Structures are given as structure tokens and as C-alpha cells.
Amino acid sequence: xxxxxxxxxxxxxRGLAVIGRWMGYAAGWGFIAISALITFDVLARRFLGFSxxxxxxxxxxxxAFGIAWGLAHTLSMRAHVRIDLLVNKFPDAIRYWLHxxxxxxxxxxxxxxxxxxxxxxxxxxxxGATDISILRTPLALPQGLWAFGIxxxxxxxxxxxxxxxxLVLAGRGSEAEAMLHARTYEEEAAEALEAVGDAPAxxxxx
Numbered sequence: 001x002x003x004x005x006x007x008x009x010x011x012x013x014r015g016l017a018v019i020g021r022w023m024g025y026a027a028g029w030g031f032i033a034i035s036a037l038i039t040f041d042v043l044a045r046r047f048l049g050f051s052x053x054x055x056x057x058x059x060x061x062x063x064a065f066g067i068a069w070g071l072a073h074t075l076s077m078r079a080h081v082r083i084d085l086l087v088n089k090f091p092d093a094i095r096y097w098l099h100x101x102x103x104x105x106x107x108x109x110x111x112x113x114x115x116x117x118x119x120x121x122x123x124x125x126x127x128g129a130t131d132i133s134i135l136r137t138p139l140a141l142p143q144g145l146w147a148f149g150i151x152x153x154x155x156x157x158x159x160x161x162x163x164x165x166x167l168v169l170a171g172r173g174s175e176a177e178a179m180l181h182a183r184t185y186e187e188e189a190a191e192a193l194e195a196v197g198d199a200p201a202x203x204x205x206x
Contacts, residue, residue, distance in 0.1 A: 002170045009163035013076075016156040020072025023149060027069040034062040057133045061142040068149025072156045082182040096173035099180040100164050107157045114154050117147035 038055050045051045074080055087098050123129070124140040131137045160179065167176040183191075 002166050006163055006166045006170065006172075009159050009166065012159040013156065013163055016072065016152065016159055017076035020076055020152060020156060023069040023152065024073030027066040027149075030062050030066050030069075034059050053134050057131060057135060057137065061137075061145075064146045065142065065149070068146045068153075071149055071153040075153060075156055075160075078179075078181070078183050078187075084182045092173060096168045096176055099177055100161070100168060103157060103161045103164060103180060107154070107161055110150065110154045110157055114147065114150045117143070117150050121147050 034055075037052070037058065041052050041055045082102075087095055090098060121140055121143045124138070124143055129139045131139060164176040164180055167173065167179075
């Protein structure tokens with residue numbers, strides 16, 4: 001039974017990781033697009049005598065969108081900051097459960113964030129709220145994109161938490177640790193090499 005749950009959770013995790021990767025690409029291109037718009041606005045104001053008057057508003061949306069849509073991919077790549085000074089000194093049996101506990105606390109925190117984000121979107125839709133700007137953007141749109149990014153991360157955390165818990169219970173704690181522990185110096189170096197095309201990226205894909 002545990003093996004079946006592990007396989008199901010791993011399948012969900014891999015699927016969500018793929019979605020998160022493409023969301024990360026979208027976030028990156030969003031930052032590039034808003035940078036291009038800001039550059040155009042500065043040049044147009046200086047040499048053409050006009051401004052779009054919307055870069056401040058759109059850059060705020062892009063920042064919130066980009067951060068939220070990059071969360072899931074960052075988690076699957078184990079790139080979030082983790083302080084592991086003490087956890088690595090514990091015996092294996094304790095360390096495995098500490099990794100699971102840290103993911104469980106993250107699940108509670110992100111779940112609370114998603115709940116708050118959804119309430120905000122729901123309120124904006126209820127009142128038809130728009131930004132006080134030249135674009136009059138319906139706030140539910142950027143807020144919905146922001147909440148969606150948080151929601152995908154929450155689903156990924158749940159899948160990882162179920163898989164890691166079952167792995168530890170099945171006596172395969174080392175596999176759970178490989179999925180959850182902070183990246184090593186070797187992995188960081190491999191990422192740097194991958195960035196210049198000399199090595200593959202390191203992502204947990206059992």
C-alpha cells in the first residue's frame with residue numbers, strides 16, 4: 001500500500017514540477033517584458049515627449065506575478081534558502097523526520113497564504129475593484145495570477161509531503177532526504193556549469 005501511495009504522490013509531484021517549470025519560464029519572460037517596457041518608457045519620455053504612464057502599475061503586477069509563479073519551480077529545484085547547520089548533525093532516523101516536519105510547516109504557512117490570497121481575489125471580484133490608474137485594471141486579474149502561483153506551490157508541497165512521509169515510513173528515508181535536503185556545493189557548482197552549457201541541471205527526478 002505504501003509503495004502505491006509513493007508512486008501516486010511521485011507522479012503528482014513530477015506533473016506539478018513540470019507545470020512549475022513552465023510557470024517559471026513565464027515569470028522570467030514577464031520580467032524581461034516589463035524591463036523592455038520600462039526601457040521604452042524612459043526613452044520615449046526623453047526623446048519623443050510622451051509616456052505610457054503605466055510602467056509603475058505594470059511593474060508591480062509583474063513583480064507579484066513573477067515571484068508567485070517562480071515558487072513551485074524553485075521548490076522542485078531545492079533552491080529555496082534553508083539553514084541546515086544543525087539538522088545534518090542528527091542521526092539519519094531523526095534527520096529524515098525533521099525534513100518532513102519542515103515541509104509540513106511550510107505547507108501550513110503556504111496554505112494560510114493561499115487562503116488569504118483567495119479571499120482577496122474573491123473580494124475584488126465581488127466589488128468589481130479596479131486599480132486607480134490610467135489602465136483601470138480589474139484587480140481580480142493580477143491578484144488571480146498571483147494566487148494561482150501560490151496555489152500550485154501548495155499542491156506541490158502536499159504531493160511532496162505525502163511522498164516523503166510514505167518514503168520514511170517505508171524505510172526509504174534516504175530517498176526522502178534526497179528530495180528535500182538543501183543543495184550541496186557540488187550541486188551548486190553543477191548548476192553554474194549548466195548555466196553556461198557545460199552540465200545538466202540538478203533536479204530530483206527518481
